[in-house]
Amino acid sequence: MRLDEETEIPRERIKGPLDLESTLMSGQTGEPQWDLESGYYADVDEFSGKAAKYRVRQAGTTDEPHLKITITSEDGHPGLAEAVTDHIVRVLRLQDDLNAFYDAFDPSKGDIISKTFGPLRGLRLMQGNNPFESLISSISTQHNSIVLWTKSMKLVRNLYGRAARLSDGSTIHLFPSPEALASTSVQELENTGVTYRAKYMIEAARRVRDRELDLEDLRNQDYEKAKERLMDLPGIGPKVADCFLLYGLGKTEAAPVDIWIHRIVRKLYFEGASVSTEKVARFLRERYRSWAGYAQLYLFHYVRMTRLM
């Protein structure tokens, strides 16, 4: 099988509806948005040490989705196609049973969130490429905009990440390792556009490099404990910690509370009463449990889409 030919992700690996475009354009993970290249959405990553660019497009419909992919790699190896497929299934969370979410809070249950299910049908939560990239990207989102953090995180890839020459002659850059990022100077990193967040990123990279913080180990800890550990880091507060737990580790009970979610939940669930962000976060966790991350995603996009607030 030639990898640069279009193949399809096995249909049975997509559970429930999918709207690829709204999912990829929703700016959830803090990582750069995927590039749009002649009808495909493209991103890059490393698979068993080999860099590859994968492109994805949706065929079919939201309720009968098919995903077509092509792969261009640095150096093809046996199993690459399977590894890339697994990666896409993971980052797009294609195994999440979206209909189970819709059913659990359908209109008959009287939950106001059911109003968002129609307009946002097929919108999926995403996963970051890997925990370290997710951590740094999450830091980049604080008091920032999607345009700016996409720009600066791409620049971080291009300046400090390993360059790889693909079989089609193009060059891509991977996200830098903790070692590479930890050894940059604050001033240099600030110039990528991350500005004052540079010192936070470098310290985070240093702690990961020096094994003072083991991101994989956080996966095994419970939500509260892991959040505490993360908030030990400078520049990581409750919202960024939740972003990492959700996008970096896939803890879907995490519901990052930013200014929008804070306003929305206060209005829709607390009759406008002044409720702290921590209380809102706890409320979403307890109400939506393992669907809290999805609830956050749907509330956020519904409100911004309808310009409700």
Place this chain on the structure above:
DNA sequence: ATCCAGGACATAC
């Protein structure tokens, strides 16, 4: 222009 962006932190009470 002037305002603000999917927060965190220091300082104040």
Place this chain on the structure above:
DNA sequence: GTATGTCATGGA
């Protein structure tokens, strides 16, 4: 616990 000023820059 809650409230306010500050942080740096680009984009609208």
